[in-house]
Amino acid sequence: xxxxxxxxxxxxxxxxxxxxxxxxxxxxxxxxxxxxxxxxxxxxxxxxxxxxxxxxxxxxxxxxxxxxxxxxxxxxxxxxxxxxxxxxxxxxxxxxxxxxxxxxxxxxxxxxxxxxxxxxxxxxxxxxxxxxxxxxxxxxxxxxxxxxxxxxxxxxxxxxxxxxxxxxxxxxxxxxxxxxxxxxxxxxxxxxxxxxxxxxxxxxxxxxxxxxxxxxxxxxxxxxxxxxxxxxxxxxxxxxxxxxxxxxxxxxxxxxxxxxxxxxxxxxxxxxxxxxxxxxxxxxxxxxxxxxxxxxxxxxxxxxxxxxxxxxxxxxxxxxxxxxxxxxxxxxxxxxxxxxxxxxxxxxxxxxxxxxxxxxxxxxxxxxxxxxxxxxxxxxxxxxxxxxxxxxxxxxxxxxxxxxxxxxxxxxxxxxxxxxxxxxxxxxxxxxxxxxxxx
Ligand code: ADP
Numbered sequence: 001x002x003x004x005x006x007x008x009x010x011x012x013x014x015x016x017x018x019x020x021x022x023x024x025x026x027x028x029x030x031x032x033x034x035x036x037x038x039x040x041x042x043x044x045x046x047x048x049x050x051x052x053x054x055x056x057x058x059x060x061x062x063x064x065x066x067x068x069x070x071x072x073x074x075x076x077x078x079x080x081x082x083x084x085x086x087x088x089x090x091x092x093x094x095x096x097x098x099x100x101x102x103x104x105x106x107x108x109x110x111x112x113x114x115x116x117x118x119x120x121x122x123x124x125x126x127x128x129x130x131x132x133x134x135x136x137x138x139x140x141x142x143x144x145x146x147x148x149x150x151x152x153x154x155x156x157x158x159x160x161x162x163x164x165x166x167x168x169x170x171x172x173x174x175x176x177x178x179x180x181x182x183x184x185x186x187x188x189x190x191x192x193x194x195x196x197x198x199x200x201x202x203x204x205x206x207x208x209x210x211x212x213x214x215x216x217x218x219x220x221x222x223x224x225x226x227x228x229x230x231x232x233x234x235x236x237x238x239x240x241x242x243x244x245x246x247x248x249x250x251x252x253x254x255x256x257x258x259x260x261x262x263x264x265x266x267x268x269x270x271x272x273x274x275x276x277x278x279x280x281x282x283x284x285x286x287x288x289x290x291x292x293x294x295x296x297x298x299x300x301x302x303x304x305x306x307x308x309x310x311x312x313x314x315x316x317x318x319x320x321x322x323x324x325x326x327x328x329x330x331x332x333x334x335x336x337x338x339x340x341x342x343x344x345x346x347x348x349x350x351x352x353x354x355x356x357x358x359x360x361x362x363x364x365x366x367x368x369x370x371x372x373x374x375x376x377x378x379x380x381x382x383x384x385x386x387x388x389x390x391x392x393x394x395x396x397x398x399x400x401x402x403x404x405x406x407x408x409x410x411x412x413x414x415x416x417x418x419x420x421x422x423x424x425x426x427x428x429x430x431x432x433x434x435x436x437x438x439x
Pocket of ligand 1: 364372377379390391393395418
């Protein structure tokens with residue numbers, strides 16, 4: 001094929017030759033300009049015919065071959081053919097990619113829902129339809145919170161912290177537990193990932209039941225053993241050599257009883273994740289009881305102070321709140337030497353109600369703090385066992401606080417002491433005289 005320059009030179013030369021022929025023939029007939037005009041008209045007519053053929057071919061490109069014109073038109077046609085081929089190639093690749101994407105998302109074991117900035121459904125895969133009961137086309141454009149009305153999910157959306165998934169229980173389309181997580185992307189769009197965690201939840205329930213049943217079964221024989229050990233230890237006829245082993249056995253039996261008590265309490269707290277209601281609790285009275293309990297310990301820090309900065313009540317379940325706060329105060333007393341001090345404090349501000357226990361005890365190295373609420377986690381196992389700790393106290397605290405929508409904050413410096421603070425949300429605080437709040 002000619003180069004572009006050659007083709008244009010050739011077209012120009014052809015036009016000049018046509019004009020010259022017209023001029024010569026016109027001159028022979030004594031009308032040179034008429035001859036030029038005729039030559040130009042013929043050239044134009046020929047160009048129009050070629051243009052008409054190209055136009056026809058463009059309209060019937062899929063069924064007809066391109067016209068063989070050569071020259072500049074030939075170049076134009078081959079450019080069109082090339083562009084067309086390239087477009088078809090990209091289109092086919094795009095269609096193939098889309099097909100693969102559709103097939104792979106359909107095969108995903110997880111549900112995927114694309115939401116726009118208003119949280120309206122843009123698209124969802126087959127698994128999302130199955131798990132969340134979404135109807136193809138009908139539910140497109142609807143807001144996800146109008147379709148998933150479970151309170152846990154509503155709270156999750158309101159909180160706006162999507163770092164972790166939330167587990168919801170659904171009764172339709174079938175009884176199941178779903179883990180849902182929002183993943184923000186683009187400009188306000190979000191991806192909702194849904195996973196069926198019913199199996200894991202069932203296994204978790206089996207584990208919970210097992211621990212609860214085992215603890216329950218162990219309680220009766222242990223009560224009998226403890227009873228006999230107590231009688232034995234008080235028997236004046238007991239051989240002096242046996243005194244110390246029997247006392248140690250009594251101590252260990254008491255520890256086992258404490259562990260079983262805490263295990264049963266944890267199982268009960270774990271039964272549901274539901275938030276508890278409760279009644280307004282008089283914090284000053286509760287803290288006075290906690291102080292008396294600490295002072296009743298055989299060994300306790302010299303000073304146990306109580307500071308009540310607000311007479312607002314805490315709304316919660318009394319038995320649970322008492323158990324959680326008692327665990328914190330008990331730990332402060334356990335891990336603080338007799339010459340140290342412990343202070344309990346209750347105050348209210350715009351962020352809610354706060355209960356803090358500060359001690360001047362042994363403190364906790366920072367690397368242990370994130371794991372303290374794990375079951376049986378102990379910073380110093382030897383010391384903890386010696387103090388009679390079950391290793392479950394802070395796990396109980398965490399569960400109780402969760403059920404009250406509260407959070408635990410731990411600050412500690414080894415060798416100087418620790419502060420454990422429970423932050424309760426404002427809806428858990430009942431101001432004694434509402435008029436004071438607004439007045
Ligand atoms: P335990 O029954 O062993 O005290 P907890 O769950 O109550 O179990 O506490 C977990 C661990 O956290 C304890 O073993 C202890 O090492 C550490 N800990 C808890 N409270 C304090 C505190 N006030 N000062 C120092 N260490 C503490």
